[in-house]
Amino acid sequence: MPRLFTGLEIPSDVALDLANMRGGISGARWIDVENYHLTLRFIGDIDAAAARDVFTTLAQIRRRPFTVTLETLDSFGGGRPRAIVAKAKPAQPLVELQAEQERLMRRIGIPPEPRKFTPHVTLARLRDASTTAVAAYLSARGFFFSRRFEATRFVLFSARASTGGGPYVVEAAYPLG
Template identity: 40%
Template sequence: MHRLFVALEIPEIVADALTLLQSGVDGARWVKAENFHLTLAFIGEADRHGFSAALDALEKVEAPAFDMRLSGVGVFGDRKPHALWAGVAASPELNHLQAKVETALRRAGFNLDKRKFTPHVTLAYLKNVSRDIAEKYAAQHGLFSCGPFPVEAFHLYSSELGRNGAHYAIEASYALSSSR
């Protein structure tokens, strides 16, 4: 079984900027720089047939390359905060790509999350952090901005959960068209 998701890779220079945000919250488990990504679709557990179906479905996705900029910081979890994240500046191109990926996977028979797409890069997972502390952190870093940087491909990742957190591996890459 593979635990799969589709995401954009975060360039090293952008990951370096994100790591500068990672401090000041007791109870935060900060994401390692090599694990930064922007999820387009979470597939979940898939056997080898599901893995092949995902590869085939994503092969059909066509979308143009674009530039993206990270902007702002926020919190997930209404009453009980569970994650801190860096946001993405409004990007019709990103939304278009995400919709194409989601449509291709649904047509291939995958049951995907029905929540509205909120593009973000997770900075930390929270445990026993008050809403006030999480919101204060987000407010302190609310003016964060990084980029623009080119997005020229998206990737099918596998995720292996271990004692030291998750390990992500790119299983396949899909180039975006260069008609920019």
């Protein structure tokens, strides 16, 4: 059963800028630079027939390229921080692409995504990191400035079934434009 999800790849120059944000939190497991991505739609563990349906259904999407803006560093998890992320501006083209994928996946029988779409790139997964350490990390990196890149395609990724995924493999690419 492949574990699938769709996403945007992060260009190498932007990924290197994000990699410079690493370090300074005990208990952080920093994501390998080559695995940085912005998830659009988690699909999950599915059988080969459903994977074929996903592959062909995604090919129906017709969208124009658009600019993605990574605008701030943040954490997910509130009082129990679980990840350090670079949040992306939820610009209309990005949100519409994700919403179209959600509709199409539901149409072919993939269960709805229960989480609200919050576009981001995960930089680190946290285990037992204190809220104080996370706050100190974020305030020390207050100099983070927006990074932009042009999304010219989205991809269908596969991941091994493990905590934190990765390595991620591009199974199919769908051009925008």
